[in-house]
Amino acid sequence: MITSETLGFDVSRETLERLNHYLALLNKWNPRINLVARATLAEAVDRHFADSAQLVAVLPRPLGHWVDIGSGGGFPGLVVATLLAERAPDVSVSLIESDTRKATFLRSVIRETGLSAKVHAQRIEACAPQEATVLSARALAPLPKLMEFAARHLAPGGTALFMKGESWGKELEDARSQWQFSCTPHTSKTNPNAVVLEIGDLVHV
Numbered sequence: 001m002i003t004s005e006t007l008g009f010d011v012s013r014e015t016l017e018r019l020n021h022y023l024a025l026l027n028k029w030n031p032r033i034n035l036v037a038r039a040t041l042a043e044a045v046d047r048h049f050a051d052s053a054q055l056v057a058v059l060p061r062p063l064g065h066w067v068d069i070g071s072g073g074g075f076p077g078l079v080v081a082t083l084l085a086e087r088a089p090d091v092s093v094s095l096i097e098s099d100t101r102k103a104t105f106l107r108s109v110i111r112e113t114g115l116s117a118k119v120h121a122q123r124i125e126a127c128a129p130q131e132a133t134v135l136s137a138r139a140l141a142p143l144p145k146l147m148e149f150a151a152r153h154l155a156p157g158g159t160a161l162f163m164k165g166e167s168w169g170k171e172l173e174d175a176r177s178q179w180q181f182s183c184t185p186h187t188s189k190t191n192p193n194a195v196v197l198e199i200g201d202l203v204h205v
Ligand SMILES: C[S@@+](CC[C@H](N)C(=O)[O-])C[C@H]1O[C@@H](n2cnc3c(N)ncnc32)[C@H](O)[C@@H]1O
Pocket: 035, 036, 069, 070, 071, 072, 073, 074, 075, 076, 096, 097, 098, 099, 102, 122, 123, 124, 125, 137, 138, 139, 140
C-alpha cells in the first residue's frame, strides 16, 4: 500500500487513493502485458512509485509542460502527473509510449483515476516536438540517445531529468563528446548507486 511515509513526503488522501488505484491496476494488468519486470512487482511501492515520486522534489515548482518519454507502465510520468495534480495543477503532463498495449494501460489509469494527462502512442522520434519545460525518462536509453530526444522535445531553457543507474559517469562522458550541457547529479532517494541527472542548456557540439 502507498502511504505518505512510503513516498517520503505528505500528500492528500485523494492523491493516495489515486496512487493506490493505479497500483491495483498495475497488479491486474502486469501478468498480461509486462508493464514492469515481474520480479519487481512485489516491491512496486518502493521500486516504481517512490522512485518516480522523488522527481517532483528535484525541481522547486515546474511550470508549463512536463513530458515523460518511454513511459512503459507510467514510471516516472504517471506518478508525477498524479502528484502534480495536487501540487501544481497548472502543469500539463504528456506521456510518449510507442507500445500500444502499454499506451492503452496508461489511458485506462488516467480515465479511472480522473487525471488529465495526455498519452501519445507514438515513437519519440516521430512524435511532434513537445516544447517540454521538463522532460523525464527512466530505463529508456543511454545518455547520448536521450540527448537526441531532449533536443527534439525540450523547449528553450527547459530541463531534462534522466534517472540513471551506476554507469551514469561513463554515460555522461560519452554524451559530452557530442553535446554541451549543464548537469547536476542528485543521488537517488531509493538507490544510493543511482542518480537523477538534472540537465539544462543543451547544445549539439
Ligand atoms: C525498459 S521500459 C521502461 C519503462 C518505464 N520508463 C520504467 O522505467 O518502468 C522502456 C519503454 O520505452 C518504450 N520505448 C522504447 N523506445 C521507444 C521509442 N523510440 N519511442 C517510444 N517509446 C519507446 C518501450 O516500449 C518501453 O515501454
